[in-house]
Amino acid sequence: MLAPAANATVITFGTGGTTGFTGGGTNSATVNNAAGNTGLTATVTAGTTTTCTGTCLITTAAGGYGVNDGEAGDSASIDGGGAFLDTLSLSFNNTVRITSITFSLWGGSDDVQIYNGGALALTYNTNVATASVNLAGTDFQFRAPGSNDDFLLQSITFTEIPEPATFGMAGIAMLGLGFAARKKIRRS
Numbered sequence: 663m664l665a666p667a668a669n670a671t672v673i674t675f676g677t678g679g680t681t682g683f684t685g686g687g688t689n690s691a692t693v694n695n696a697a698g699n700t701g702l703t704a705t706v707t708a709g710t711t712t713t714c715t716g717t718c719l720i721t722t723a724a725g726g727y728g729v730n731d732g733e734a735g736d737s738a739s740i741d742g743g744g745a746f747l748d749t750l751s752l753s754f755n756n757t758v759r760i761t762s763i764t765f766s767l768w769g770g771s772d773d774v775q776i777y778n779g780g781a782l783a784l785t786y787n788t789n790v791a792t793a794s795v796n797l798a799g800t801d802f803q804f805r806a807p808g809s810n811d812d813f814l815l816q817s818i819t820f821t822e823i824p825e826p827a828t829f830g831m832a833g834i835a836m837l838g839l840g841f842a843a844r845k846k847i848r849r850s
Contacts, residue, residue, distance in 0.1 A: 670761065673702070674817040675727040702754055720750070725766030726814035739767055739814050740774075742806035749805045750815055759798045762819035765791050772811045777803035791816075798823060 721728040721738040728739040729748035740748045765774065768791035775785050778799045785807070786793045804815055 670819050670821050672817055672819045675722070675815055702752060723814060726816035728814045737812055739812050740804060740806045741812040742808045742810070747805055747807060749803050751801065751803045752818070753802075754800045757798060757800055757823040758820040759823055760795055760802065760818055760820045762817075763793045763795060763804075764816040764818075765793075765813040766816040767813050769812070772813050773807055774811065774813060775803075775805045775807050777805065 719730040721730050723738070727750055728737075729741075729750055730738045740750055742748065763776070763786075765772070770789045773785055773787040776783050776793075776795070776797070778797050779801050780803075783797055784795065786795075806812065
């Protein structure tokens, strides 16, 4: 017997989205997902370190999540201008498969580097604001690599991936039921 297919969850970020913040307006926040409890945490950094001119802040706008790295005139989006390369990180408590990512404030010259578990998974740079991807993991980072890159993370679509231990335990339980049924049939 196969496990039922997991339903895709769509999280829309920003004001009016399907998420809320606990600890928002800081460099780390827990995202409360109205669509289910995924244990999602968002953090921001500027560059490859957590050093910012002032304090790195997660920003929320109608179009999604961004980063304010403390530089004068910062756009509060995920941008690569100035001294820092803004990075927005999403961490899940469980392994997920992200299948779609949508950006707002997206222009034809924008690039985003998407990291999975700290390793560069892909660079997305087309005119289409929605990327179809196939990324499985628990930690994802979205970085603006160039000075002309400027966007917000608007939404992601993902499914939770059951842990292998869950399948193993279910298999052992099924074997146990099979043996019990076999034993009962033999007694009859």
